[in-house]
Amino acid sequence: MLIELNPKQLKLRDELQEYFEGLFTPELKAELNLPEYFEGGGPEFKKAMRTMGSDGWIGLSWKKELGGKELSPIEQYIFVETIMRTGFPFPFLTTESVGPMIAEHGSEWAKEEIATKILKGEIIFGIGYSEPNSGTDLASLQTKAIKDNDGFLINGQKMWTSLANFSDYIWLATRTDFEVKNHKGISMFIVPTNDPGFSMSAINTLGDVRTNATFYDNIHVPDSHLVGKLNQGWSLITSQLNLERLALVNHGPVEELYKDVLKTAQATKINNDQYLSDLSWVKHNFAQIHSGIEALKLICWKQTWIMESGQLNMAEASVAKVYGSEFFIEAYRLMMEIIGELSILKNNSEFRILNARLERMYRTASILTFGGGTNEVQRDIIAMAGLLMPRTR
C-alpha cells in the first residue's frame, strides 16, 4: 500500500502549476470576474483555450493514436486539481468526455473536422442530455431523431444546456427507436448551434451561472453527424460517467479556498492581542474542514487508482460523488462562519473578503448534490453494489 503521489506525479503538478500561472494573464482574470463570463466564452478565455491546445494541454485522456496525451486517471486528476485551483473554467466535458468519444466513434468527417478542432481548443460543446421531463431518469428522454434519405431530422427540447450560449455544437442525446426499452433506443448526434432550427432561452441560476433551455426545430443533420452506432448512444453517455463524477468532486478547489481562509483568519486582528484564528470555535471549524478534505482527497485518489488498475467499483464511485458534493456544502458553510457576515459581501462591494469567492462558491455548490447523478440514486447504488442489499423500489 502506498498513499502518496510519486515523484513523476509531483513533477507534473509543479509543471502544471507553473504553466497555469503563465496562462493566467491579468486580462483573463478580469474577464472571468464578469458574471457573463464566469463559465468562460469570453475572448480571453478563447485565447487561453487555443494556447492550451497548441501547447498540447488538451486531450489528456485521449489515446495517443488519436492525438491525445493518454494520461493515466491519476495524472488527469492532478490536471483537474491544478487547473481548478486557479479557477479557470476549463471545459472538461468538451475536451475530455465528448472529444475522445468523437475521436474514437465519430464518422470520418467528425474525426477530421471536430475532434481535431477540439484538440486545438477551437471548439466548445454544450451537453444536451436532460429534458423538461427527463432528469434523473435520463433514459426516458423524448427528443426525436428520425431517419430520412440523407440523414436525420431532429425535433425536441433540452434543459440545463450549459455553455450553449457560446458553444459551437451540442452533444445531443436523442431517441431513434421508440419500440424498444428506453436506454436501447438512444443515439448521439453532433448538432451545430448555427442551424436556423436551433434556438435557446437563458435560465439564470441562483449561482449567477447561466444555463439554457435549448430548442431543436426540424434540424436536419447528415449521417456523418451520428456518433457511434444507431441506437447505441446510451453506452457513450455512461462510459465516461465515473471520470466525470470524479472531476466534479476534485478536492483541489475546496482545499485552495481553505488555505486562503486560514491565512485570512491568521492575519485578521479582532482586538489588540488576538487574531481571528485564536478563537477556539474558529479552530474547530478549521479542524473539521481539514478532516473532511483529507477524507475527500483519499477517496478521490483511491478512485483514480481503481480506474487505473482497470477495476470497476460502482459503490466507490458513488461514495466519491455523495461524500464530495455534501462535504462541499458543509465546508463552505464552516468557512463562511469563520469569515462571518463579511462573507456575504459581493465582489463589487467594499469590505469583501477573498474576492467574495465564498459568497459565490456557496451559491454554486448546491447543484452538485443532484447534478451528475442525484445523490439518492448514488445511495441506492452504494446500498446495492457496496452492501449487497436488495434494490429499493
Add this chain to the structure above:
Amino acid sequence: MDFSEQPHQTEIRDSLNKILSEHCSQECLKKYDSGFKHDEDLFSLLSGNGYLGLGINEKYGGSGEDLYDLGILFERLGYHAAPLSLSGCLVDVAQTIQKFNSDSSCNKILGSIIAGEIYTSAILEPSNQDPENPATSALIEGNELIISGTKYLSELASIAKNILVSVNSDEGVLLVLVKSDQVKLTELSSTANSPLFKVDLESVRVDRKSIIHEKGKGLEALRYLLQINMVMRSYFALGVNEKMTSLIASYTSEREQFGRVIGTFQAVSHRAANCFIDLECHRLVNQQASIKLNTSLDCENDALVSKIWAANTSHRTSYSAQHLHGGMGVDKDYVLWRYCLLAKECELINGSASQNIDRLGINITTNQ
C-alpha cells in the same frame, strides 16, 4: 498510488479471520460478558502462530516493521469483538521500545512479547486532558527514580509483569517500565467489560535503567506512543464499524415488514449507505496515518484525523445499527450489542472527537 494489500497482508487477514471466527462465536464471547475479559487460549494461539510479532522488525524475531500488518491484527480483533485487549502490550510497549530503544534490553523485551509475555502501559490519567504532560511525577535521586501518581485505563495490568508509565521529572517527560508488584491495582468496571485498571504509584523506586529511551527523547517517545496508539485503536474501531455495517446490510436484507424486505425502503438503504460512506472515510484516513507512521515518528495531525473519523463513525454506525435492527439491536442473544458497547469505548478512549478536533484546530492555526 497503490491501495491494494500485499499478498502476505491478505494472508494475515484471512488466517486471522479463520482463527478468530472459531474462537469468537456467540457462545465463546458469552463467557467474557462478565468477569475478567481475556481469552488466554486465544492469546496463546496468536502468540504460537507469530501474530504478536506483527509490526516488529525481523531482527527482533518479528515479521517486519510495516504498521499496516499490525493494523490488520487490530482491525480483525475489533471485527470479531475478540476478548483481547492488546494495544498496551503490542503498540505502546513494543512499538515505542522498537523505535526509541537501541540497547540489548530492547531485544529481550520484544522477544518475550512475541513469545507471549504480557506487558502493558499506564499512560492516561483521570482528569488530565493532556497526556503529553503527565501529572505523575518522578523524583530523580542518583541512579534511582521515585515515582508517584495515579494512572487509569491500563489494560490487563493484573496479568502483566511490567507496566510502561509516563512521568514528568526534572529531566522532562520520561517513559519508565515499573514492575506491577510495585504498584497498587484496582480493577475498573467499564461499558464493554474491558480489562481496565487503575494504577496507583506511591513512591515507587526504580533504577534509571528502566527508562526505555535515550536521554532527552522522552517527550518525543511519548508523542509517538500516543499517536500510534490512536491509529491502532482506530483500526480496532474500523473492524467494529465494518462488522456493524455488515450486520445492518444482512439484517435489513432479510427482515420483512409490510410484505417486503425492509432493505428495499429507501429510508433504510440510505441510512445503511451513509454507514458505508463513513466506513470508507474512516478506513482511508486510518490507512494514511499508519503508512505515514511507518516512515515518520511524528504525524500528529494524521493521527488526529484518523481518531476523529474513528470516533464519529463509531458513534454514528452504532446508533444506526441499533435503530435499523429494532429490538434485535439490544437483544443480548443477538450479536450486535457487544459491538455497540465497544464502539462507545473506541469513540472515547484517547479523547472524544470534539477534544481531538480542538487539538487539531490548534495545530492547524499555529501552522504545526
